[in-house]
Amino acid sequence: MSKPRVKVPKSAGAGDTITIKTLMKHKMESGQRKDKDGNKIPRKIINFFSATFNGEEVMSVNLHGAVSTNPFIQFDMKVPATGDLAFKWVDDDGTVTETSKTIKVS
């Protein structure tokens, strides 16, 4: 998997609701497509995404083959204090990609 892109505000007020945008480059082969010989191309997708704040899970998504190529996931969350937002993507083949951002809360 390649490097994910994550958009997180650098700072916020305590208790503010912020919007997080994430984008992971991935073909998301659904398992529905056929090759030129008519055989189904096996499924290979990112099947799991999670966002954790200071170790506490904020939200997670189980993705199926119907999620588009280069999965885009956006969500809102409340940010109570300064902390680290950790993001994780898991591929069908077990590969895990992680990245994190810090939010400063005044």
Added chain:
Amino acid sequence: MNISRRKALAFGGAALTVTLVPVSFAQAASEEVMKAAVDAFTGGAAIAEGGIELTTPEIAENGNTVPVAISAPGAKRVILLASGNPNPGVADFTFGALAAGNGSTRIRLAGTQDVVAIAEMADGSFAQVAKAVKVTIGGCGG
């Protein structure tokens, strides 16, 4: 290059067929499969309306990437189902205490169909909302 008038007419005629891809194509999951997906989530419990919003475009120009958004403040989980896809499951959201209970992503729709979102609320009750989406080019690689 000269295209014969007959060939040009045949080409034009073929280009006019099918802009909207209807749901009765062979790829759509059966009603039982859809019901099984719903029951797997709700355990067969009653589902109410209200408390969950689903935002989808009225017409999706490209079935390979259709933006959808769900919002169910206070929900523990929300699942998105595409009733006309070969497999109805699309994405299952789980929300922790800090989440606002919303999420958006982009999905593949095989053809014109209903997209359904079902939420499990904090009190264990279920609520759903469905939206019809017209798809001009199907997104299942077919």
